[in-house]
Amino acid sequence: MSQIFILLEGDELSSAGAELAIFGSRAGSVTAVICSNNPEALVASAATLPVERVIVLTGIDFAKSSLRSVSSVLAELVKRDSPAALLVASSARGKEIAARVAVRTESGIVTDAIDVNAALEATQSIFGGSYTVSSRVTHGTSIVTMRSHCVEVTTTTSSPAVEYFDGAGYVDTQVTITSSEPAQKSARPSLAEASIVVSGGRGTDGKFELIEEFADLIGAAVGASRPVIDSGWYPHAYQVGQTGKTVSPQCYIACGISGAIQHKAGMQTAKTIIAINKDPEAPFFEIADFGIVGDLFTVLQSAIAALK
Amino acid sequence: MKIAVLIKQVPDSWAEKKMGSDGLLDRAGVDAVLNDNDEYAIETALQLVEARAAGDTVTAISMGPERTTDAIRKALSMGVDGAVHICDDALAGSDALATSKVLAAAISQGEFDLVLCGMEATDSRMGVIPAMVSERLDWPQLTFASEVVIQDSTIHITRSTESGVDRMNAQLPAVVSVVEKIFEPRYPSFKGIMAAKKKEIAMKSLSDLGLTPMDAWTKVLTSTPKPPKAAGVKIVDDGSGGEKLVAFLKERKLI
Ligand SMILES: Cc1cc2nc3c(=O)[nH]c(=O)nc-3n(C[C@H](O)[C@H](O)[C@H](O)COP(=O)(O)OP(=O)(O)OC[C@H]3O[C@@H](n4cnc5c(N)ncnc54)[C@H](O)[C@@H]3O)c2cc1C
Numbered sequence: 001m002s003q004i005f006i007l008l009e010g011d012e013l014s015s016a017g018a019e020l021a022i023f024g025s026r027a028g029s030v031t032a033v034i035c036s037n038n039p040e041a042l043v044a045s046a047a048t049l050p051v052e053r054v055i056v057l058t059g060i061d062f063a064k065s066s067l068r069s070v071s072s073v074l075a076e077l078v079k080r081d082s083p084a085a086l087l088v089a090s091s092a093r094g095k096e097i098a099a100r101v102a103v104r105t106e107s108g109i110v111t112d113a114i115d116v117n118a119a120l121e122a123t124q125s126i127f128g129g130s131y132t133v134s135s136r137v138t139h140g141t142s143i144v145t146m147r148s149h150c151v152e153v154t155t156t157t158s159s160p161a162v163e164y165f166d167g168a169g170y171v172d173t174q175v176t177i178t179s180s181e182p183a184q185k186s187a188r189p190s191l192a193e194a195s196i197v198v199s200g201g202r203g204t205d206g207k208f209e210l211i212e213e214f215a216d217l218i219g220a221a222v223g224a225s226r227p228v229i230d231s232g233w234y235p236h237a238y239q240v241g242q243t244g245k246t247v248s249p250q251c252y253i254a255c256g257i258s259g260a261i262q263h264k265a266g267m268q269t270a271k272t273i274i275a276i277n278k279d280p281e282a283p284f285f286e287i288a289d290f291g292i293v294g295d296l297f298t299v300l301q302s303a304i305a306a307l308k
Numbered sequence: 309m310k311i312a313v314l315i316k317q318v319p320d321s322w323a324e325k326k327m328g329s330d331g332l333l334d335r336a337g338v339d340a341v342l343n344d345n346d347e348y349a350i351e352t353a354l355q356l357v358e359a360r361a362a363g364d365t366v367t368a369i370s371m372g373p374e375r376t377t378d379a380i381r382k383a384l385s386m387g388v389d390g391a392v393h394i395c396d397d398a399l400a401g402s403d404a405l406a407t408s409k410v411l412a413a414a415i416s417q418g419e420f421d422l423v424l425c426g427m428e429a430t431d432s433r434m435g436v437i438p439a440m441v442s443e444r445l446d447w448p449q450l451t452f453a454s455e456v457v458i459q460d461s462t463i464h465i466t467r468s469t470e471s472g473v474d475r476m477n478a479q480l481p482a483v484v485s486v487v488e489k490i491f492e493p494r495y496p497s498f499k500g501i502m503a504a505k506k507k508e509i510a511m512k513s514l515s516d517l518g519l520t521p522m523d524a525w526t527k528v529l530t531s532t533p534k535p536p537k538a539a540g541v542k543i544v545d546d547g548s549g550g551e552k553l554v555a556f557l558k559e560r561k562l563i
Binding site for chain 1: 321331444526563
């Protein structure tokens, strides 16, 4: 059976990471490469997924080390074991790690896949969801970065063999991280992880209190359109769209956003789309599964009341 | 300081993009423009050499078919000094790996101190070229910068993400990509547009870079237009809109 590598990073298992294991197990026997300063939690989580082996990287301080460290070790492991595929989460960081491994191991790469099958054919949804493309890597290890929320995770019990790999010799000295100020810890899920995203546009006039309250009640992340960022109402990290983040949640709720092509480019693969807009002609309604013509503040207020 | 800015010509982001029968983007059908994200990199380069010390130059480097010249002229009219255009029929259908190899080879010919890029091209949206170029050159990679400061031979950047604010630095030469929040790109002035006509664009073929044609390492198997989405339910809020919203979320088992 062919070997499939997946990359797991961070202090705990993310939903994107769990999905990599599910996708990988379709095509072969999964090895999870774990890059974490506290790997125990990820090793334990791997045993709840279809994972047959874990390789825990040691000798690297992942908080202080650039992504070049991770990509160098990963490339070394790919060269050593020649897996059929390497699956990585499609975050900005994941794509850059995958890109560097592709160069080092002379392997083809597909990014932002929404599906991958047993034959390692990857599906992408491109041009704002207007085309579905299936493609395959034809050289080296198939390196595929996967969007999150694309497959249901069912847990199992596995007992992966645990291996350690000393990465100390691969620590990047080119880039020095001088400071990392973590954002204020919020109970709200991140845009990448959330299964529901509630976004506000210019129509909010900068008043995000109801959007945040509604989002918190339904466990959603908060996003925004570009004018909101340009007006300084919300930080850039929350911008959804062509020049911001691309999200593909189960459900995207657009409040006071008109539905410009550059905004849709960042969210059109959401499974269910809801739009609240006072203008019945707003383009967002053309792609909405559920549209409410009305004032966003009134609608959110009554939705919040209904939830409480 | 000698700065290279990597730029790409892409279909206008306002236009509907279509696939050709070969599984590649049909570029003939839509207006081609300078990738929006690259304008921020150009602006950053121009601001970094604003004082124009002796030897300061900004060079645009682009790989693409002949008509890429239009995007290059736009960069030149913004104030970029000169350009390298890698244009070769053998490059049609190149993947990111081949593209990064070509760009890295062109950069190596120029003795640059800094390579600036946009965060991604609005057509392919892979966002992998800066990392690949950095890997090929073995230069440090500082990506998604929202602030760039150069002190002596060290470049410092700030990157803001949802998880926080990171500051990092590296020795030049380095590859840096910038996000749109860094600077508002300038509009080309009339003077700039006139001056651009006289600026030099060095045309290079693959063999000029010492390279031979490369196969793409990915193959498109099928590409299917998605059937237009059937319009969903649209209601007018009569006071019960919020309740109906919650009911809809529950019905779809989203909450
Ligand atoms: C190169 C480029 C890149 C871009 N990248 C992005 C990007 O990444 N992300 C992005 O979002 N945009 C991006 N844009 C901008 C994009 O073209 C649109 O201008 C932007 O998305 C519009 O944001 P909006 O819908 O919030 O504002 P508007 O278009 O002004 O729409 C506001 C909407 O709110 C509605 N409204 C007002 N008040 C209320 C109320 N009380 N209740 C309900 N509805 C109300 C209005 O009817 C209107 O439909 C980009 C543009 C360019 C040229």
